[in-house]
Amino acid sequence: MTVRTTRQGAVRGRPLPHGVTAFLGLPYAAPPFGALRFRAPAPPASWTGVRDATAFGPAAPHAPYAPPFDALVPDSAATGEHCLNLNVWTPAPERGAGLPVMVWLHGGAFTNGAGSLPAYDGAAFARDGVVCVTLNYRLGADGFLRLPGHPDNRGLLDQIAALRWVRDNIAGFGGDPDRVTVFGESAGAMSIGVLLTEPAARGLFRRAILQSGACHHTQRPASAGLIAARLARKLGITPDPAAFAAVPLDELLPAQAELRGEVNARPDPALWGEAALDMMPFEPVRPAPALPGPELGVDLLIGSNREEYRLFLVPTGRLDVLPGTTLTALTRAYGLDPDTALPVYEAGRPGASPGVLLDAVATDWFYRIPAVRLAEAVPGSHLYEFAWRSPRFGGTLGACHALDLPFVFDRLQDPAYAPLLGDRPPQELADAMHGAWVRFAATGDPGWAAYTPERRTTMEFGADGAVQVEDPRARERALWEGVR
Incomplete structure (x- = not known):
């Protein structure tokens, strides 16, 4: 069965071998641009009829990796404003209903990557009886730059919005919303490390797999302020949301990519705060790193x-x-x-x-x-x-x-x-x-x-x-x- 119903409307997927069907490019939030720039994710629009879901949607805008990493690490997804989308691979109905669900958060130092990369194809998980979900979230300045009057950690808010979409819709794809495992690598795992102690994420997943990342990689607000000020100086603007929003993406993305090289060239904590050691100018902002307690329940x-x-x-x-x-x-x-x-x-x-x-x-x-x-x-x-x-x-x-x-x-x-x-x-x-x-x-x-x-x-x-x-x-x- 290649047609399923979500709260926004019906979608048609693509049949694959081993009884798997892929539903690609499903919007879990509205495009985060225009009036929604630097805001918390807003609900996606509904549609009538059956939406085609046989091709990946765009990834969040970002610059390519610098050499030599551009030739080593997969990051070839097309980008665009309609980037808050996810993908579902399911073996249902052949494997029944109430199946375990795995939701993937990609890595990329909070500035690169996409859930739509072929390298993260979830067909093998679906082949083995798991409903697999991969997703995109906002990166770099749009996802993690600290801006006055706007929510911090917008990329994490995107992840939470996607997990809520899973809670509300995954049963229609054969998954059990009470058996969700969130898994991620590098920045994806570091994101999970924050979500473990984030009240808004409580109850959205039962299990978590953290690959090459845990709870230590966050920035204090003062450090995030240093990063925002430095990026603004590079762009010749004041460090306020309206000024950043007015910068064309073809100027903003290279500038934010250059920040990591600048940190590496001069790793002075007085200039960069915590980023001077971990070389990541964009990270979740928190008063301090926080480990969950023994009562976590995950x-x-x-x-x-x-x-x-x-x-x-x-x-x-x-x-x-x-x-x-x-x-x-x-x-x-x-x-x-x-x-x-x-x-x-x-x-x-x-x-x-x-x-x-x-x-x-x-x-x-x-x-x-x-x-x-x-x-x-x-x-x-x-x-x-x-x-x-x-x-x-x-x-x-x-x-x-x-x-x-x-x-x-x-x-x-x-x-x-x-x-x-x-x-x-x-x-x-x-x-x-x-x-x-x-x-x-x-x-x-x-x-x-x-x-x-x-x-x-x-x-x-x-x-x-x-x-x-x-x-x-x-x-x-x-x-x-x-x-x-």
């Missing part, structure tokens, strides 16, 4: 990749030329004593270069330790680490940031992932990882023991398949107690 699956930071060191050539002085300075900036911490990291990597050691330290600061802290905060959470190493760049790319995505979506043959994956990635590892995500969405149990401070059980997805380990790299983890 099942959590949390993890990171073993060598996340190599995505930012290897393609740029920095891994092999990074000076020891930079390693020392950044280790100190992350809150560790280099004289104490670096010997511990080197003990596990004898003879490692400063670039290799920086990858280990930065990966822990950005990704692994925030995941551990969230697992510690919510009893019953499950923790994983993705450790399969890519053969690309002579094997130095390692288990880098974003490398887990084709395994989770079971899309190892997608050409968009080839620049990261290389030849012959192991299908059996994709079967294990994708299968664990499906099991978790269906039952809350991905297939291994929950994390506890006593045992610190972690599922390692690596060259040997899926292996349960206890407290990996314990000495390195212990360095961050009371620091991160």
